[in-house]
Amino acid sequence: MNRYIAFVALLLFAGSLSAQDDACLVCHKPSPAKTKAQQVDTATIVGSVHAKLGCRECHAVDPKVNHKGNRTVFCARCHEAEAAGFNKSPHVEGRQASIEKLPTCITCHGGHDILAIADPASRTNHKNSVRVCIQCHEDQNLTEQVQQLPTATVIKAYENSVHGRALLLDGDMNAPACVDCHGSHSTLASDNPESPIYKTHISATCGRCHNDIEAKYDGSVHGAALVNGVMESPTCTSCHGEHNIRHPEDPDSRVFSTNISKTCSDCHAAEKVVAKFGLKADRIQTFKESFHGVATEFGDTRVANCASCHGVHDIYPQTDSRSMINAANIESTCGQCHIDLPASFASAQVHESASEKESGGEWYVRQFYVWFISLLILGFIIYRVLEYKRRVKRVE
Numbered sequence: 001m002n003r004y005i006a007f008v009a010l011l012l013f014a015g016s017l018s019a020q021d022d023a024c025l026v027c028h029k030p031s032p033a034k035t036k037a038q039q040v041d042t043a044t045i046v047g048s049v050h051a052k053l054g055c056r057e058c059h060a061v062d063p064k065v066n067h068k069g070n071r072t073v074f075c076a077r078c079h080e081a082e083a084a085g086f087n088k089s090p091h092v093e094g095r096q097a098s099i100e101k102l103p104t105c106i107t108c109h110g111g112h113d114i115l116a117i118a119d120p121a122s123r124t125n126h127k128n129s130v131r132v133c134i135q136c137h138e139d140q141n142l143t144e145q146v147q148q149l150p151t152a153t154v155i156k157a158y159e160n161s162v163h164g165r166a167l168l169l170d171g172d173m174n175a176p177a178c179v180d181c182h183g184s185h186s187t188l189a190s191d192n193p194e195s196p197i198y199k200t201h202i203s204a205t206c207g208r209c210h211n212d213i214e215a216k217y218d219g220s221v222h223g224a225a226l227v228n229g230v231m232e233s234p235t236c237t238s239c240h241g242e243h244n245i246r247h248p249e250d251p252d253s254r255v256f257s258t259n260i261s262k263t264c265s266d267c268h269a270a271e272k273v274v275a276k277f278g279l280k281a282d283r284i285q286t287f288k289e290s291f292h293g294v295a296t297e298f299g300d301t302r303v304a305n306c307a308s309c310h311g312v313h314d315i316y317p318q319t320d321s322r323s324m325i326n327a328a329n330i331e332s333t334c335g336q337c338h339i340d341l342p343a344s345f346a347s348a349q350v351h352e353s354a355s356e357k358e359s360g361g362e363w364y365v366r367q368f369y370v371w372f373i374s375l376l377i378l379g380f381i382i383y384r385v386l387e388y389k390r391r392v393k394r395v396e
């Protein structure tokens with residue numbers, strides 16, 4: 001019978017506070033006579049994930065001793081893994097540089113009101129967690145004061161990126177928040193070889209969600225070179241950006257059809273990189289001079305860009321049989337867009353310089369289409385202007 005009563009009592013008191021807490025609440029119960037620092041809203045604690053904890057499991061307080069000013073709170077005692085991660089983060093290191101605005105467990109999680117991460121109302125719920133980070137990283141005063149931090153504008157770009165829009169506007173919980181790329185507690189800097197954003201780890205970090213692309217990229221000339229320590233080789237973010245990643249069909253994307261040659265040129269037209277790896281230095285220039293290049297310059301998205309002929313995540317040297325420009329594949333590569341292209345055409349050197357008269361026929365062909373396309377565009381503009389004038393007249 002006694003047991004039965006004890007059981008019912010347990011049920012009744014589950015979710016309420018313990019007797020040990022009553023000793024504290026003698027003084028800390030809310031009442032108008034008390035200072036704010038003395039008043040504890042027990043309902044908040046009962047509604048939190050920590051409902052079952054006694055006050056002293058978090059507070060290093062002896063109720064019999066005057067403890068005004070004692071703000072020591074234990075979190076690490078029960079959450080060792082999170083605390084260990086946090087303790088090696090720049091957020092803790094920064095204390096040595098006397099940076100004032102640094103987060104602690106409480107800044108990000110709260111105190112008496114901590115909810116389970118999965119609860120949509122938790123401030124560290126997947127979607128809400130972005131707000132936790134940007135309260136500081138989009139604070140212009142802070143980013144100007146702490147030199148190593150990216151500017152507030154750089155971070156703000158995330159909100160307009162394909163990822164930020166998917167998570168914050170569409171509520172797509174599969175899209176990454178800050179913590180998916182940075183980790184929630186260690187948030188190591190990009191120059192730390194253990195960081196998920198250290199250059200050689202980025203493809204795996206993105207690959208958690210884009211694993212098919214990661215697999216392709218890892219085997220490509222660029223992915224393999226990076227694994228072999230060629231730090232100049234591109235990883236996902238070299239081509240896509242970091243916080244400003246856009247959909248490839250968005251004209252602001254670094255990989256939008258007409259922007260691709262610029263993105264490849266960061267390296268393939270960079271003297272240092274080209275010389276160091278014995279790459280051909282004229283690739284961008286010759287592309288710009290080709291029919292495809294000139295049309296691209298005029299915003300034509302149907303013509304070939306670097307990726308149409310070389311591949312995107314699966315780029316290989318010409319000698320590799322998997323390469324789209326390998327002799328065995330070149331016809332089908334041009335054939336994506338050209339039906340019945342003569343074999344001699346496909347095998348021609350695409351990157352032949354046509355900037356000099358000595359290159360013969362090519363030079364004349366180039367002169368022809370540069371003028372031809374320019375005149376076409378000019379004609380179009382004149383036509384639109386005339387049409388506009390006519391319409392204005394008609395309205396009058």
Ligand code: HEC
Nearest residue numbers: 021024028037038040050053054055058071073106111112
């Ligand atoms: C999960 C751990 C945890 C538990 C359990 C807990 N507290 Fe706290 N408490 C905190 C944290 C964190 C803060 C905020 C400290 C800060 O802001 O520096 C805090 C703040 C306080 C404050 C100061 C309020 C203020 O506004 O300055 C008082 C008083 C207090 N707690 C009393 C209690 C009492 C009484 C209980 C038991 C009924 C209790 N706490 C249970 C973690 C806890």
Ligand code: HEC
Nearest residue numbers: 023024027035037038055056059061063067068069070071
């Ligand atoms: C005899 C009354 C009394 C008891 C019992 C008592 N406190 Fe306090 N506590 C105070 C007073 C007074 C303050 C100072 C409030 C202020 O700064 O205005 C205080 C402050 C605090 C603070 C905030 C420290 C600060 O200054 O920021 C915490 C946390 C706290 N108490 C926790 C507890 C816990 C946990 C217990 C139970 C184990 C407890 N107290 C029991 C009277 C008491």
Ligand code: HEC
Nearest residue numbers: 090093094099101102103132133136148178182187188189
């Ligand atoms: C209370 C303000 C604050 C909050 C909240 C905050 N940070 Fe920071 N963060 C800083 C400051 C200040 C630094 C610079 C510390 C240093 O480098 O020593 C920093 C450094 C960093 C760094 C390393 C930068 C570098 O080059 O050293 C990363 C990455 C980072 N934070 C990510 C995050 C993420 C992700 C979140 C959210 C989960 C977050 N931060 C929340 C203030 C904050």
Ligand code: HEC
Nearest residue numbers: 075076079082083086103104105108117124126129179184
């Ligand atoms: C810069 C902000 C920040 C700081 C500082 C921080 N956390 Fe977290 N914490 C988060 C975020 C965001 C999540 C949710 C992570 C996720 O979505 O996977 C989280 C998750 C957690 C979890 C749930 C389990 C997990 O790892 O996902 C625990 C427990 C936790 N934190 C405890 C702590 C403790 C203890 C401290 C202090 C030592 C601390 N946190 C410091 C932001 C922070």
Ligand code: HEC
Nearest residue numbers: 049053057058073074075077078105109114115116117118
């Ligand atoms: C006495 C041990 C203890 C202390 C001290 C403690 N916690 Fe917890 N915490 C727990 C337990 C138990 C849970 C519930 C775990 C679960 O449900 O998986 C929890 C849950 C959490 C969660 C939600 C985790 C999730 O996966 O949803 C967060 C966040 C958290 N604690 C942060 C803190 C912070 C911050 C502090 C310090 C202010 C703290 N805890 C102090 C034991 C503790």
Ligand code: HEC
Nearest residue numbers: 133134137150155158176177178181189190191197237242
């Ligand atoms: C899709 C992945 C991704 C997301 C989401 C993301 N970041 Fe980053 N972040 C990166 C990468 C990659 C770098 C490294 C840039 C570099 O190497 O210069 C970086 C750099 C940083 C840095 C500077 C770290 C350093 O050491 O250079 C901070 C601070 C930072 N991010 C904060 C944030 C915040 C805050 C959010 C959320 C609003 C966020 N990031 C969202 C991938 C991401």
Ligand code: HEC
Nearest residue numbers: 162166174175176180205206209236237240245246247248
């Ligand atoms: C947590 C999972 C996750 C991580 C990590 C992640 N992404 Fe994404 N990414 C997504 C989701 C989900 C979408 C689809 C968003 C939409 O269009 O609604 C997406 C969309 C994209 C797109 C636009 C194309 C498309 O299919 O919508 C690009 C490009 C992209 N991600 C690149 C990256 C890069 C580069 C990284 C690493 C720096 C990265 N992602 C990290 C989940 C992730």
Ligand code: HEC
Nearest residue numbers: 203206207210213214217234235236239248255260307312
């Ligand atoms: C050499 C530059 C380059 C690198 C490195 C690169 N990408 Fe891409 N990526 C592109 C281009 C160009 C496109 C657009 C292709 C198109 O329009 O069909 C693209 C398209 C995408 C898309 C959307 C289209 C799709 O196929 O689903 C995603 C997602 C993506 N990349 C993720 C990644 C990830 C993750 C990595 C790293 C593992 C990566 N990219 C590495 C250039 C690159």
Ligand code: HEC
Nearest residue numbers: 221225230232233234238263264267277306310315316317
């Ligand atoms: C961040 C710099 C960088 C970017 C951006 C970049 N590449 Fe590369 N690329 C390299 C380096 C470095 C190598 C040489 C790797 C090696 O062989 O070790 C290379 C090799 C190649 C090769 C093989 C060449 C040969 O002679 O073996 C091709 C083809 C290639 N890249 C095409 C592209 C295309 C197309 C783009 C744009 C979609 C691009 N690259 C973007 C740095 C870059």
Ligand code: HEC
Nearest residue numbers: 261264268283284287304305306309317318325349350351
């Ligand atoms: C119309 C198809 C086409 C376009 C567009 C194109 N290429 Fe090429 N590329 C080729 C062919 C075919 C070869 C091999 C024959 C040659 O060198 O002309 C080649 C060779 C190369 C090589 C040397 C590969 C090796 O293994 O030796 C690099 C690097 C390269 N291109 C980069 C680029 C870059 C960067 C762009 C964009 C600015 C670009 N290509 C645009 C078809 C193209």
Ligand code: HEC
Nearest residue numbers: 291292302303304305308309333334336337338345346350
């Ligand atoms: C992504 C589609 C695409 C790919 C791939 C492509 N081209 Fe083109 N190319 C075009 C378009 C569009 C034109 C404009 C003329 C047209 O509509 O036929 C053009 C025009 C040309 C022209 C000049 C005009 C003409 O029709 O005589 C040549 C030469 C040419 N391409 C050669 C090649 C070669 C060689 C390859 C393969 C190495 C190739 N192209 C791959 C889309 C492509």
